[in-house]
Amino acid sequence: xxxxxxxxxxxxxxxxTLALAWIVYRSATIGAGSAYVQNLDGEVVSAxxxxxxxxxxxxxxxxxLGLWVAAFFTLAAFSFMYRDNPIYKFAESIIVGVSAxxxxxxxxxxxxxxxxxxxxxxxxxxxxxxxxxxxxxxxFWWTYIVPLVLGVMLLWRLSPRGGWIGRWPxxxxxxxxxxxxLVAFLHxxxxxxxxxxxxxxxxxxxxxGTIDWPExxxxxxxxxxxxxxxxxxxxxxxxxxxxxxxxxxGIWVLMITFGAAFGYTVMGRIALLAIRLEFLFDDWxxxxxxxxxxxxxx
Amino acid sequence: MYDTxxxxxxxxxxxxxxLAVAVPILFQLExxxxxxxxxxxxxxEIESLRPGDRVLMAWDYDPASEGELGPMATSFARHCCExxxxxxxIALWPVGQQMIDNTIEKVIRPDFPEMVxxxxxxxxxxxxxxxxxxxxxxxxxxNLYPTDARGTGLNxxxxxxxxxxxxxxxxxxxxxxxxxxxxxxxQYATTPYPNTRIVAGCTGVQAPLFYPYIPEQLPGxxxxxxxxxxxxxxxxxxYSPAGAVPAKYLEAKRRMxxxxxxxxxxxxxxxxxxxxxFVGRRRAG
Numbered sequence: 001x002x003x004x005x006x007x008x009x010x011x012x013x014x015x016x017t018l019a020l021a022w023i024v025y026r027s028a029t030i031g032a033g034s035a036y037v038q039n040l041d042g043e044v045v046s047a048x049x050x051x052x053x054x055x056x057x058x059x060x061x062x063x064x065l066g067l068w069v070a071a072f073f074t075l076a077a078f079s080f081m082y083r084d085n086p087i088y089k090f091a092e093s094i095i096v097g098v099s100a101x102x103x104x105x106x107x108x109x110x111x112x113x114x115x116x117x118x119x120x121x122x123x124x125x126x127x128x129x130x131x132x133x134x135x136x137x138x139x140f141w142w143t144y145i146v147p148l149v150l151g152v153m154l155l156w157r158l159s160p161r162g163g164w165i166g167r168w169p170x171x172x173x174x175x176x177x178x179x180x181x182l183v184a185f186l187h188x189x190x191x192x193x194x195x196x197x198x199x200x201x202x203x204x205x206x207x208x209g210t211i212d213w214p215e216x217x218x219x220x221x222x223x224x225x226x227x228x229x230x231x232x233x234x235x236x237x238x239x240x241x242x243x244x245x246x247x248x249x250g251i252w253v254l255m256i257t258f259g260a261a262f263g264y265t266v267m268g269r270i271a272l273l274a275i276r277l278e279f280l281f282d283d284w285x286x287x288x289x290x291x292x293x294x295x296x297x298x
Numbered sequence: 299m300y301d302t303x304x305x306x307x308x309x310x311x312x313x314x315x316x317l318a319v320a321v322p323i324l325f326q327l328e329x330x331x332x333x334x335x336x337x338x339x340x341x342x343e344i345e346s347l348r349p350g351d352r353v354l355m356a357w358d359y360d361p362a363s364e365g366e367l368g369p370m371a372t373s374f375a376r377h378c379c380e381x382x383x384x385x386x387x388i389a390l391w392p393v394g395q396q397m398i399d400n401t402i403e404k405v406i407r408p409d410f411p412e413m414v415x416x417x418x419x420x421x422x423x424x425x426x427x428x429x430x431x432x433x434x435x436x437x438x439x440x441n442l443y444p445t446d447a448r449g450t451g452l453n454x455x456x457x458x459x460x461x462x463x464x465x466x467x468x469x470x471x472x473x474x475x476x477x478x479x480x481x482x483x484x485q486y487a488t489t490p491y492p493n494t495r496i497v498a499g500c501t502g503v504q505a506p507l508f509y510p511y512i513p514e515q516l517p518g519x520x521x522x523x524x525x526x527x528x529x530x531x532x533x534x535x536x537y538s539p540a541g542a543v544p545a546k547y548l549e550a551k552r553r554m555x556x557x558x559x560x561x562x563x564x565x566x567x568x569x570x571x572x573x574x575x576f577v578g579r580r581r582a583g
Contacts, residue, residue: 268502275365
């Protein structure tokens, strides 16, 4: 068993070395894995290798590094499919850390600065953060002191003492959020859905006055399926006899719905895999060129 | 054979799936697309607008779902630009801001250079607050967006000077990867204010959840890459009738190649799994 494992490691090492050698060869001979930029109206934007060949773009060390880092993390994530390993753990930790930091910075600059500090003291914010801000306070600017105080109370949770202070703003957040969502769900998902379900069983073609069979069958099936599902979830009556048969139909409708949802999910996941492979084959290894970005090069 | 398949290491399935997706990409297999009624309805909603109408382009996705939603965003932007609509970009996802920049770089700048920032399109950027943002901007947009993404005051941007709320938009075009996304736009913007219409492009995971909203609350929807490919075909047929379509407007169609092969493999695996199950049951019995 141990010998088999050691042999497996040797095979993977040999395959990895070969792949690496091939990648280095492609990079050295045709420039695979290189990224280019150009200056457009004072703004540095990504450019294609063809544009670099024509002399309107230049090699970018930073973008090239980014490209290789992205390729490394893609392969690191894929490596989990073989088995859990330190490289995958490393990639996972980096993504979690970067995401948390990114959220924090974005939250500060997109919410706290414009929507809190910008309301409390717009003139000060205009001088160092948002030149486009009108430096005049609104009529009821002082109301923003309330979210400021609540925010400070929320951060009190980090303090070794008085952690309970953080519960008050949290209660407000949960209560207001629940209230807001309740109304939205009642309106958009409950009332509107009942209204949307009231459909004519027989639909007539407006122009000719004849029965529109496809639409009629669709409406009838929709309503019957909905009623069957409702019967399945109606537990006050034993599911025997006619009720039992209708609830069986309800189960079938639910299964078809779950199957369709699964099909959609599969499609989504395959699309995600496809874009990562496309990135590796196109941007990194230059094996394909679907967008014609390397016309005349490889 | 039975025992081998019964005890097959799942990594062989991963390898098969990897090949089923990789080979069509390497050989760039493509198949024709026939638009369905949902894609047509989405197309018609935008097509019915008049030049100069205001459209809110809500890009609620990030790089993780770019492969699925990027082609939709590209086609939506192209369609709206061809119609000469006024575009207001907005994002409820932190990295949505970069997705907006991508769309502008990919579609507006190279193919519609006559469109002027601040007059024909504006990037209002990302705002934290999920559905809370929608709830506010549906009645008072400048309150949450005192400036655009570049820090320019809204009163200095010609197309934003008289902008009070998103109820002034003729249409909301939402590209959604999850929460917050299409569901929240339907719940907080279009259901309470029925004059505000919406069309959406969403991931495959979300699509089944939105069918109950169609067509009253959600007149048009593109589900996953298939919906994107259908809509892309409609836009190309209308605006590139000569047939010379730039490759960037064929991304969804290209990504349908791996879908077909991978789905065939998936169906084969499901059938094989079921056959093995019944054979196993018979042997046990």
